[in-house]
Amino acid sequence: MATLTKANRKEIKRQDRKLLKKSFKRNWDCYVYMAPYGIIFFAFTVLPVLASIVLSFTYYNILEAPTFIGLDNYRSLLATDDVFITALKNTLMIAVITGPVGYLMSIMFAWFINELSPKVRAVMVTIMYAPSISGGAYAIWKLMFSNDSYGWANSLLLSVGIISEPIQFLTDVNWMIWIAIIITIWMSLGTGFLSNVAGFRTIDRSQYEAGYVEGIRNRWQELWFITLPSMRPQLMFSAVMSITQAFTVGDVTTQLFGIPSTDYAAHTILNHITDYGTTRFEMGYACAIATVLFAMMVACNQIIQRMLRKVGQ
Amino acid sequence: MEQAKQIDVKKLKVSKKVFNPGPARSRTGNVINFLFLCLVGFFMVFPLIFIVSNAFKPMDELFMFPQKMLVRNPTLSNFTSISILMSSSWVPFSRYIFNTLFVTIVATFFHILLASLAAYVLEKREFPGRNFMSQIIVLSLMFTPAVTGIPNYIIQSKLGMIDTYWVLIIPYIGSSMGLYLMKQFMSSSIPNTLLEAARIDGASELRIFTRIVMPLVKPAWLTMLMTSVQSMWGMTGNTVIFSEAKKPLNYALSQIGTGGVARQGAAAAVTLIMIIPPLLVFILSQSRILDTMASSGIKE
Numbered sequence: 001m002a003t004l005t006k007a008n009r010k011e012i013k014r015q016d017r018k019l020l021k022k023s024f025k026r027n028w029d030c031y032v033y034m035a036p037y038g039i040i041f042f043a044f045t046v047l048p049v050l051a052s053i054v055l056s057f058t059y060y061n062i063l064e065a066p067t068f069i070g071l072d073n074y075r076s077l078l079a080t081d082d083v084f085i086t087a088l089k090n091t092l093m094i095a096v097i098t099g100p101v102g103y104l105m106s107i108m109f110a111w112f113i114n115e116l117s118p119k120v121r122a123v124m125v126t127i128m129y130a131p132s133i134s135g136g137a138y139a140i141w142k143l144m145f146s147n148d149s150y151g152w153a154n155s156l157l158l159s160v161g162i163i164s165e166p167i168q169f170l171t172d173v174n175w176m177i178w179i180a181i182i183i184t185i186w187m188s189l190g191t192g193f194l195s196n197v198a199g200f201r202t203i204d205r206s207q208y209e210a211g212y213v214e215g216i217r218n219r220w221q222e223l224w225f226i227t228l229p230s231m232r233p234q235l236m237f238s239a240v241m242s243i244t245q246a247f248t249v250g251d252v253t254t255q256l257f258g259i260p261s262t263d264y265a266a267h268t269i270l271n272h273i274t275d276y277g278t279t280r281f282e283m284g285y286a287c288a289i290a291t292v293l294f295a296m297m298v299a300c301n302q303i304i305q306r307m308l309r310k311v312g313q
Numbered sequence: 314m315e316q317a318k319q320i321d322v323k324k325l326k327v328s329k330k331v332f333n334p335g336p337a338r339s340r341t342g343n344v345i346n347f348l349f350l351c352l353v354g355f356f357m358v359f360p361l362i363f364i365v366s367n368a369f370k371p372m373d374e375l376f377m378f379p380q381k382m383l384v385r386n387p388t389l390s391n392f393t394s395i396s397i398l399m400s401s402s403w404v405p406f407s408r409y410i411f412n413t414l415f416v417t418i419v420a421t422f423f424h425i426l427l428a429s430l431a432a433y434v435l436e437k438r439e440f441p442g443r444n445f446m447s448q449i450i451v452l453s454l455m456f457t458p459a460v461t462g463i464p465n466y467i468i469q470s471k472l473g474m475i476d477t478y479w480v481l482i483i484p485y486i487g488s489s490m491g492l493y494l495m496k497q498f499m500s501s502s503i504p505n506t507l508l509e510a511a512r513i514d515g516a517s518e519l520r521i522f523t524r525i526v527m528p529l530v531k532p533a534w535l536t537m538l539m540t541s542v543q544s545m546w547g548m549t550g551n552t553v554i555f556s557e558a559k560k561p562l563n564y565a566l567s568q569i570g571t572g573g574v575a576r577q578g579a580a581a582a583v584t585l586i587m588i589i590p591p592l593l594v595f596i597l598s599q600s601r602i603l604d605t606m607a608s609s610g611i612k613e
Contacts, residue, residue, distance in 0.1 A: 030440040034431050047468060048464035055467070134588045189357075283467060
């Protein structure tokens with residue numbers, strides 16, 4: 001390769017371009033078929049991310065044209081916005097707990113369920129998946145943890161005699177974030193979990209037989225040396241799902257504690273974006289917060305995917 | 314001796330009903346596994362049981378101390394109170410149902426059609442930009458509507474879509490999860506040789522797509538149907554829809570839930586109504602969905 005002359009390289013480039021042009025011409029219909037979906041996808045999924053990065057360097061209130069202000073938004077995020085730092089802490093706290101716990105749950109339960117017979121398995125999958133499709137059902141947790149003695153949790157603790165006064169679950173700063181965490185975990189068995197269930201089901205059984213001959217003794221060895229490596233693609237997919245869910249907690253906290261929650265004790269980054277975007281109309285600032293969130297999610301994803309390549313080695 | 318053997322066989326049959334037989338399995342392990350799953354399952358359904366029970370509780374039981382988990386004298390009064398609350402609003406109830414149905418049907422139809430078409434080209438044809446597009450789609454799985462909400466609002470308002478049905482429909486058509494699952498499923502279930510044979514026979518690309526590909530990927534588009542019904546049914550659109558006449562059912566119903574303590578029972582009834590359809594769709598199509606999910610993995 002190193003012996004290629006400049007002229008040679010130029011020639012190769014020219015030929016490449018020619019091939020590319022030819023390929024464009026031959027496959028023009030692909031772009032036609034892609035276009036309807038592609039345009040909508042770009043406009044409402046890719047463009048928002050790009051726009052958010054660009055607008056994060058501006059002051060923008062929707063009514064007037066955006067004005068460029070450089071890094072001012074980021075500077076005030078880190079230096080003067082104490083609420084953002086609280087939100088960042090809360091989000092990281094929730095993500096660090098619910099992300100790994102939810103992810104491990106989605107693998108573990110899928111594995112356990114796989115040991116069951118098909119009929120029992122179908123029932124179990126439905127039960128485990130039910131919370132995540134029940135949409136707004138987490139509003140029910142508001143009743144369960146309601147502040148007065150009619151709340152189910154308070155009622156139980158009072159009647160057993162553990163506490164003498166109802167706990168202010170939804171306004172006590174020590175409790176709020178934990179309740180958000182419990183609910184997020186409750187809802188964490190979603191698409192990624194289904195992917196894992198299906199992944200366990202599709203593993204080639206002859207691999208196990210070979211494994212037993214090679215001396216695999218129990219289900220744990222089987223899991224690490226055969227099962228997990230052969231479902232790495234599913235693990236990667238469900239990791240993406242877990243990251244998304246762990247970093248985008250916001251609806252739950254809004255529903256249970258309101259915006260702003262007491263002392264911002266359960267204020268997440270997503271809540272902060274909503275606060276600036278929909279009530280204060282400081283779009284530039286909201287976009288800067290969103291950009292920080294995007295960056296955190298993408299970085300986290302890179303790290304996890306790299307770690308997953310080491311499974312079974 | 315013989316009796317003991319018979320009993321053993323019987324036990325084996327019972328355990329085969331509940332467990333997947335396989336070597337390297339101890340019975341104690343199996344039992345612990347099952348009990349553990351039951352425990353977790355209880356944690357999962359517990360709040361849902363609470364919803365069902367609350368939806369049928371009469372007023373006095375809702376405010377009883379200590380709270381009983383299960384309802385004693387079930388009543389339908391919470392459901393009738395929804396219809397009373399709804400009939401007092403100036404927009405007829407049927408209008409909300411129409412809104413939800415219209416938005417769900419249009420979005421689902423175009424999402425399945427356009428995303429499948431794009432998935433087919435991305436998976437089965439080679440053209441410049443294909444890999445780039447595929448990578449963007451995997452990355453975009455993270456950028457859910459919740460995260461892109463604010464920048465999306467700016468774009469939608471610039472396009473004049475706010476407060477129209479389109480603001481609920483069009484962004485959903487371009488969502489990436491459905492396309493991703495479809496594309497992965499196509500890669501594992503449609504042999505390239507089949508497509509080549511059809512091309513040699515002179516079938517056009519559109520014909521191949523409608524006659525060969527779509528019937529073969531039925532599990533995948535049933536999955537798209539389910540996720541789409543699920544998210545469209547659960548959509549409130551409360552940041553983008555302002556006129557009462559255009560609000561989807563879920564928005565209208567969720568307004569009842571915010572009515573405070575006195576409407577606790579009605580709120581539970583509303584939640585129950587919102588949960589049942591997606592759950593039913595999932596139960597009915599579970600095996601197809603799992604077939605689709607089997608190919609959902611991200612390949613390196």
